[in-house]
Amino acid sequence: MMREITYTTAAREALAEEMARDPSIFVVGEGIGVRGGNFNTTQGLYELYGPMRLRDTPIVERGFVGMCTGAAMTGSRPVVDFMFFDFILDSFGELFNQTSKMQYMSSGRLKMPIVLRGCIGIGGSSATHHSGSYYPIFVHIPGFRVVMPTNPYDAKGLFKTALRGDDPVLFLEHKSLLNVKGHVPEEDYSIPFGQAAIVREGTQATVVALGSMVRLVEKASETLANEGISIEIIDPRTLAPLDIDTILQSVHKTGRLLIVDETFAPCGVGSEISSQVMEKGFDDLDAPVMRLNGLHTPTPYSPALEAAVVPNAQTILQSIRDLLAE
Amino acid sequence: MSEEIAKEQALTLWRQMLMIRRTEEQLAKSYAGGMIPGACHTYVGEEAVATGVCAHLRHEDAVFSTHRGHGHALAKGVPPREVIAELFGRVTGCSRGRGGSMHLFSPEVGMMGTSGIVGPCILQATGAGYSFKLLGKDNVGVAFFGDGAMNNGAFHEGLNLAAIWDLPVIFVCEDNMYATEVPFAYATKNQDVAARARTYGMPGYSLDGNDVLAVSQAASEAIQRARSGGGPSLLHCKTYRTRPHAEGMRDAGYRTPQEVESWKQRDPIVTLKAKLLAQNLAEEGDFEEIESDIKAMVDEAAEFAKNSPYPDPATATEHIFSV
Ligand SMILES: Cc1ncc(C[n+]2csc(CCOP(=O)(O)OP(=O)(O)O)c2C)c(N)n1
Ligand SMILES: [Mg+2]
Numbered sequence: 001m002m003r004e005i006t007y008t009t010a011a012r013e014a015l016a017e018e019m020a021r022d023p024s025i026f027v028v029g030e031g032i033g034v035r036g037g038n039f040n041t042t043q044g045l046y047e048l049y050g051p052m053r054l055r056d057t058p059i060v061e062r063g064f065v066g067m068c069t070g071a072a073m074t075g076s077r078p079v080v081d082f083m084f085f086d087f088i089l090d091s092f093g094e095l096f097n098q099t100s101k102m103q104y105m106s107s108g109r110l111k112m113p114i115v116l117r118g119c120i121g122i123g124g125s126s127a128t129h130h131s132g133s134y135y136p137i138f139v140h141i142p143g144f145r146v147v148m149p150t151n152p153y154d155a156k157g158l159f160k161t162a163l164r165g166d167d168p169v170l171f172l173e174h175k176s177l178l179n180v181k182g183h184v185p186e187e188d189y190s191i192p193f194g195q196a197a198i199v200r201e202g203t204q205a206t207v208v209a210l211g212s213m214v215r216l217v218e219k220a221s222e223t224l225a226n227e228g229i230s231i232e233i234i235d236p237r238t239l240a241p242l243d244i245d246t247i248l249q250s251v252h253k254t255g256r257l258l259i260v261d262e263t264f265a266p267c268g269v270g271s272e273i274s275s276q277v278m279e280k281g282f283d284d285l286d287a288p289v290m291r292l293n294g295l296h297t298p299t300p301y302s303p304a305l306e307a308a309v310v311p312n313a314q315t316i317l318q319s320i321r322d323l324l325a326e
Numbered sequence: 327m328s329e330e331i332a333k334e335q336a337l338t339l340w341r342q343m344l345m346i347r348r349t350e351e352q353l354a355k356s357y358a359g360g361m362i363p364g365a366c367h368t369y370v371g372e373e374a375v376a377t378g379v380c381a382h383l384r385h386e387d388a389v390f391s392t393h394r395g396h397g398h399a400l401a402k403g404v405p406p407r408e409v410i411a412e413l414f415g416r417v418t419g420c421s422r423g424r425g426g427s428m429h430l431f432s433p434e435v436g437m438m439g440t441s442g443i444v445g446p447c448i449l450q451a452t453g454a455g456y457s458f459k460l461l462g463k464d465n466v467g468v469a470f471f472g473d474g475a476m477n478n479g480a481f482h483e484g485l486n487l488a489a490i491w492d493l494p495v496i497f498v499c500e501d502n503m504y505a506t507e508v509p510f511a512y513a514t515k516n517q518d519v520a521a522r523a524r525t526y527g528m529p530g531y532s533l534d535g536n537d538v539l540a541v542s543q544a545a546s547e548a549i550q551r552a553r554s555g556g557g558p559s560l561l562h563c564k565t566y567r568t569r570p571h572a573e574g575m576r577d578a579g580y581r582t583p584q585e586v587e588s589w590k591q592r593d594p595i596v597t598l599k600a601k602l603l604a605q606n607l608a609e610e611g612d613f614e615e616i617e618s619d620i621k622a623m624v625d626e627a628a629e630f631a632k633n634s635p636y637p638d639p640a641t642a643t644e645h646i647f648s649v
Contacts, residue, residue, distance in 0.1 A: 023461075024460070024461060026456075026460055052459070052460055053460070055491075057487075058486065058487070058490070060483045060486070060487065062449070062479060062480065062483060063449055063452075063479075063480070063483030063484060063486075063487055064487070065449075066446050066448075066449025066450060066452075066453065066480060066483070066484070067449050067450070067452045067453035067456060067484070067487055068453055068456075069446075069449070069450055069453060070388075070390065070438075070449060070450030070451060070452060070453025070454045070456075070457075070467065071453035071454065071456045071457045071460075072453070073388070073433075073438055073450065073453070073454065074388050074438070074453065074454040074457040074458065074467070075457050075461055076456070076457040076460050076461060078453075093443065093446070094446055094449065097442075097443050097446070098441075098443070098446050098450070102439070103645055103646065103647065103648060104424060104645050104646050105421060105424055105425050105429045105431055105439065106421065106431040106433060106439070106645075107421055107422035107424050107431070107644075107645050108644070108645035108648070109431065109432075109433045109434070110431065110433050110438070111648050112648070142643075142646045143646050143647070145647075165648065165649075166648035166649070167647050167648050167649075
């Protein structure tokens with residue numbers, strides 16, 4: 001029987017294996033050395049690879065992102081561990097004007113092998129400085145790969161691809177998934193970017209679910225299955241590149257599309273998917289494309305308020321029913 | 327040092343400064359003639375800094391520069407023709423027409439980019455130092471930046487990171503007294519830049535940035551130390567740009583013609599020549615020969631650029647990603 005490990009362990013295995021294979025990989029972050037990472041992302045690696053490759057930093061997000069951009073231009077392969085992804089906001093100038101543009105500006109003569117990882121998402125009363133996701137912003141900018149695994153198998157396989165490639169990759173780990181266990185083979189494998197997973201096959205409606213929403217939508221689909229309603233669930237796995245073809249094929253079959261995303265609706269991933277489906281699959285649609293998003297607000301602290309700003313089992317079920325009623 | 331070697335080295339520095347000067351003058355002329363569609367910040371007056379520092383660099387050493395970066399690119403080994411063609415927006419330019427003045431790239435010779443943003447070069451040079459240390463190479467990262475970057479967070483963050491990890495990085499501040507029209511003295515309470523280096527725990531040099539021999543001497547020491555594991559240094563080079571901030575911009579209201587004139591009297595190219603003549607290290611003929619070589623080279627470069635094709639519009643979205 002295949003072993004089961006957690007999401008965090010799976011991602012850490014990918015990192016450990018690639019670090020063993022490639023001595024130019026190093027990790028920077030706060031508490032990622034001896035401490036092993038606030039989220040255990042580097043546990044046990046310092047003992048193996050020491051301070052030059054597990055580099056604890058001062059609290060200078062702009063500084064170490066800029067530094068790692070220069071490092072990636074000169075032969076090494078940095079992994080920036082932000083801990084909470086929110087902290088990346090301090091480094092936007094470096095990322096948007098430098099990291100994402102170097103390959104282009106050098107007309108392809110420089111590479112930019114840098115992985116930017118961090119924990120995203122709302123939950124646990126983390127409040128508004130520790131709950132951010134922000135991925136639509138990166139999808140908007142040319143030059144970033146945006147990867148959002150939703151289970152241990154994908155976490156390991158996609159992290160391997162990130163570490164072996166030559167592009168800037170945002171590797172986003174939703175906090176609610178970190179301790180989720182799943183099957184991960186012992187042998188080496190990787191998952192290419194731009195290939196969505198069909199999480200569940202169905203015929204009556206397509207639901208594209210992002211990040212932590214995949215598990216909630218799966219639960220909803222089970223409830224609906226008991227009523228004889230058949231839902232197809234797609235997890236894009238990478239938002240840039242986005243596998244629109246898999247979504248289009250599904251919509252061709254079902255005629256209905258809902259996008260469920262924890263983060264904000266305006267100019268979001270759902271808006272983009274919706275536009276592309278209208279441009280390329282209008283004739284397949286039997287109903288308007290629908291979105292279910294978290295509310296457009298900073299994230300509140302109190303559990304009563306926090307729960308109110310994210311999609312949940314009920315709102316997901318209701319949205320699917322609304323879509324089917326259209 | 328034997329007199330022969332001293333002469334040869336000094337003339338090499340002089341040639342390099344002149345090559346930058348004549349290329350810049352060509353660019354200014356081309357700008358006025360409408361050949362340059364974008365911005366053009368010249369390095370006229372500051373040639374001694376790039377020349378003195380880059381004299382000690384190899385292609386494998388990585389230079390990260392600023393908006394005033396033509397001189398750094400040229401001193402690092404990008405040929406004038408590729409710089410001029412880039413400013414003309416031609417496919418033969420060092421960035422294949424994607425960059426212009428503020429995005430000159432030639433990784434083949436270790437020119438890792440001029441930049442339209444003040445500050446990031448300081449961090450990127452620090453990262454190059456990190457790479458070299460990690461990979462066990464004896465190369466150095468070099469950041470050139472203006473006085474305007476001195477109060478940017480990147481300066482503080484980059485110098486501190488390079489210092490705590492003893493990285494092989496040379497920070498070169500080209501203090502030309504103004505950030506566009508804002509005096510350094512306005513923007514900075516404590517103008518003792520070398521003292522700032524010491525607060526970060528690295529050696530700081532206060533240099534006459536118009537004296538190429540002084541810059542070269544200090545750079546040689548700092549680069550040697552960095553290569554052998556001795557960590558970063560900061561060179562504070564006091565210099566002056568004698569042309570406007572950018573071509574086509576006004577150059578009045580923030581400095582006096584007398585001030586500009588007084589700095590022209592300290593022109594690094596003129597003063598080195600006078601010094602070598604006074605010391606009988608070189609003769610008028612040595613300089614004339616270099617002058618005519620450089621003139622031919624820059625004329626040819628401008629001709630090459632003018633005759634080069636524009637990039638194919640169909641390639642506008644190439645190279646965003648590695649594959
Ligand atoms: C982050 C950022 N802010 C503003 C500018 C606009 N800008 C371009 S050059 C310049 C002045 C820079 O002065 P300095 O660093 O002293 O260089 P110098 O032009 O004197 O060589 C400014 C403010 C910029 N390029 N980047
Ligand atoms: Mg200045």
